[in-house]
Amino acid sequence: xxxxxxxxxxxxxxxxxxxxxxxxxxxxxxxxxxxxxxxxxxxxxxxxxxxxxxxxxxxxxxxxxxxxxxxxxxxxxxxxxxxxxxxxxxxxxxxxxxxxxxxxxxxxxxxxxxxxxxxxxxxxxxxxxxxxxxxxxxxxxxxxxxxxxxxxxxxxxxxxxxxxxxxxxxxxxxxxxxxxxxxxxxxxxxxxxxxxxxxxxxxxxxxxxxxxxxxxxxxxxxxxxxxxxxxxxxxxxxxxxxxxxxxxxxxxxxxxxxxxxxxxxxxxxxxxxxxxxxxxxxxxxxxxxxxxxxxxxxxxxxxxxxxxxxxxxxxxxxxxxxxxxxxxxxxxxxxxxxxxxxxxxxxxxxxxxxxxxxxxxxxxxxxxxxxxxxxxxxxxxxxxxxxxxxxxxxxxxxxxxxxxxxxxxxxxxxxxxxxxxxxxxxxxxxxxxxxxxxxxxxxxxxxxxxxxxxxxxxxxxxxxxxxxxxxxxxxxxxxxxxxxxxxxxxxxxxxxxxxxxxxxxxxxxxxxxxxxxxxxxxxxxxxxxxxxxxxxxxxxxxxxxxxxxxxxxxxxxxxxxxxxxxxxxxxxxxxxxxxxxxxxxxxxxxxxxxxxxxxxxxxxxxxxxxxxxxxxxxxxxxxxxxxxxxxxxxxxxxxxxxxxxxxxxxxxxxxxxxxxxxxxxxxxxxxxxxxxxxx
Numbered sequence: 001x002x003x004x005x006x007x008x009x010x011x012x013x014x015x016x017x018x019x020x021x022x023x024x025x026x027x028x029x030x031x032x033x034x035x036x037x038x039x040x041x042x043x044x045x046x047x048x049x050x051x052x053x054x055x056x057x058x059x060x061x062x063x064x065x066x067x068x069x070x071x072x073x074x075x076x077x078x079x080x081x082x083x084x085x086x087x088x089x090x091x092x093x094x095x096x097x098x099x100x101x102x103x104x105x106x107x108x109x110x111x112x113x114x115x116x117x118x119x120x121x122x123x124x125x126x127x128x129x130x131x132x133x134x135x136x137x138x139x140x141x142x143x144x145x146x147x148x149x150x151x152x153x154x155x156x157x158x159x160x161x162x163x164x165x166x167x168x169x170x171x172x173x174x175x176x177x178x179x180x181x182x183x184x185x186x187x188x189x190x191x192x193x194x195x196x197x198x199x200x201x202x203x204x205x206x207x208x209x210x211x212x213x214x215x216x217x218x219x220x221x222x223x224x225x226x227x228x229x230x231x232x233x234x235x236x237x238x239x240x241x242x243x244x245x246x247x248x249x250x251x252x253x254x255x256x257x258x259x260x261x262x263x264x265x266x267x268x269x270x271x272x273x274x275x276x277x278x279x280x281x282x283x284x285x286x287x288x289x290x291x292x293x294x295x296x297x298x299x300x301x302x303x304x305x306x307x308x309x310x311x312x313x314x315x316x317x318x319x320x321x322x323x324x325x326x327x328x329x330x331x332x333x334x335x336x337x338x339x340x341x342x343x344x345x346x347x348x349x350x351x352x353x354x355x356x357x358x359x360x361x362x363x364x365x366x367x368x369x370x371x372x373x374x375x376x377x378x379x380x381x382x383x384x385x386x387x388x389x390x391x392x393x394x395x396x397x398x399x400x401x402x403x404x405x406x407x408x409x410x411x412x413x414x415x416x417x418x419x420x421x422x423x424x425x426x427x428x429x430x431x432x433x434x435x436x437x438x439x440x441x442x443x444x445x446x447x448x449x450x451x452x453x454x455x456x457x458x459x460x461x462x463x464x465x466x467x468x469x470x471x472x473x474x475x476x477x478x479x480x481x482x483x484x485x486x487x488x489x490x491x492x493x494x495x496x497x498x499x500x501x502x503x504x505x506x507x508x509x510x511x512x513x514x515x516x517x518x519x520x521x522x523x524x525x526x527x528x529x530x531x532x533x534x535x536x537x538x539x540x541x542x543x544x545x546x547x548x549x550x551x552x553x554x555x556x557x558x559x560x561x562x563x564x565x566x567x568x569x570x571x572x573x574x575x576x577x578x579x580x581x582x583x584x585x586x587x588x589x590x591x592x593x594x595x596x597x598x599x600x601x602x603x604x605x606x607x608x609x610x611x612x613x614x615x616x617x618x619x620x621x622x623x624x625x626x627x628x629x630x631x632x633x634x635x636x637x638x639x640x641x642x643x644x645x646x647x648x649x650x651x652x653x654x655x656x657x658x659x660x661x662x663x664x665x666x667x668x669x670x671x672x673x674x675x676x677x678x679x
Contacts, residue, residue: 430454
């Protein structure tokens with residue numbers, strides 16, 4: 001049963017509701033444009049300091065305009081407040097103190113904002129955009145203050161002149177910040193001193209950020225993205241725990257410490273670590289943790305004082321990808337290297353303690369490359385004032401080029417299957433039993449010296465084609481060919497030219513003993529002893545002793561062979577002498593070494609074995625003509641065991657005459673020779 005009290009109570013509630021509904025709605029207070037005057041004092045909350053504000057201080061929904069008023073103070077806000085829009089105009093200034101927060105949908109900052117309070121932006125933030133009047137005051141934020149862009153807010157930075165400065169200030173972004181100008185951008189130019197930028201959203205950092213005292217930091221937090229779509233200089237520290245994305249442009253960073261995030265890019269993107277304002281040297285340590293990822297196409301770590309420790313994933317991508325490493329760079333055992341890019345350039349102490357890709361297109365070493373694994377270089381390997389160490393093998397593949405301008409091999413094996421160009425009056429130095437193995441072509445050019453505790457192996461072709469002296473003062477194992485076109489090549493050990501090889505000496509080779517097992521042509525000088533067990537064409541000089549155990553000719557058809565020491569032909573040796581040239585008019589009064597072969601020996605000549613005489617086509621038909629083809633100042637001993645005649649002129653008798661100091665051929669006059677005597 002419903003009580004009388006309940007009925008009464010219900011009736012009262014209904015009546016009151018009807019009464020309230022009958023009252024017409026009151027109008028909301030209109031938004032005002034509140035202009036600072038500073039007429040009374042510097043306090044924001046003094047109504048007399050404002051005009052256009054309906055006799056009160058700015059409220060929610062109002063727009064606040066602050067400009068400098070001559071001889072009047074700037075406003076100081078102490079307490080939280082929300083407005084619709086804040087305009088800090090050129091020469092104007094706002095100070096927020098006491099940990100207070102001023103919240104606004106839109107902020108246009110062209111003057112000065114000072115803390116230690118906070119300016120919270122909900123919708124839009126415009127920094128710059130109006131020409132400054134006072135460089136020292138316009139676009140300036142300082143005194144421990146903070147500007148925060150909330151999620152959903154959009155910030156625009158416009159560089160008119162280099163007046164935007166952060167001094168002991170924090171800019172915190174949860175929304176989007178980007179340059180206001182369309183590309184090509186007018187650079188954003190921000191001068192920072194003991195300032196911090198904390199990015200949790202998207203920040204297009206296009207422009208230049210100068211760290212005037214080398215004490216400011218940009219923190220890209222987890223979930224944040226730093227974008228660079230136009231040339232960007234971060235002359236500050238950068239700590240990246242999010243994503244740094246460079247789009248077909250360049251981003252340079254001065255300093256940094258621990259990096260856990262990702263550095264990526266597209267097109268011709270480049271990131272340089274260690275670039276500081278006006279080339280200031282600010283040694284720093286970059287540590288990339290196991291979660292870090294670097295895939296930007298072009299990466300450079302500069303400055304010799306920098307230390308770079310990489311534990312994460314590394315691998316520049318793209319058809320023109322490049323890595324440059326200065327300073328002390330270490331890839332630790334927990335790092336993952338997918339590539340060094342097409343070109344790897346080492347100019348500091350570069351240590352790889354993990355597995356590196358076995359294929360490299362270009363490699364340049366101007367520092368110390370420490371690696372125990374194998375790398376095949378397919379295009380070009382340059383070692384200029386560099387060291388390769390740590391064991392392992394660097395191999396230049398066929399079609400590749402190795403350029404040496406002073407290089408040290410420390411316990412390293414370097415194998416060339418392509419072409420080596422060594423020049424610049426430089427030295428190759430070895431240590432810890434290094435090996436330089438030439439399987440292709442080794443052009444010594446004007447290289448000076450190969451020295452140290454190493455071995456030079458030649459399975460290919462060594463060429464000397466420069467008018468200088470190159471000394472090989474290390475153990476030399478030769479399985480290939482040597483071609484000395486000009487200049488001098490000095491060996492500190494004996495050299496063997498193996499069977500199946502063809503070597504040419506037009507310049508000068510200095511050696512203890514040169515042993516020829518292949519085919520050797522000497523048009524220059526052998527400074528040392530020469531032992532021929534192969535085919536020797538000597539139209540030059542042997543400064544030592546010459547031993548012929550197989551086939552020898554003065555060469556050049558005809559030629560002059562000079563032996564400063566002793567000449568010995570063993571029983572297994574064969575000497576071929578051309579008595580004239582081929583294919584020309586007979587020569588009257590022939591000259592030795594020009595028109596017929598001759599060997600001039602300053603020491604003794606000991607002969608045995610075979611003599612093979614070739615008359616050629618220009619032998620003059622002069623009876624009793626003599627052709628002294630062997631002259632020895634120290635005397636001639638022994639005799640040829642066998643003599644052969646080929647193409648001697650029919651009907652002329654010839655005889656071999658041996659005197660105390662010479663051996664010669666004499667034409668004795670007309671006499672028919674039976675065919676059986678012709679070889």
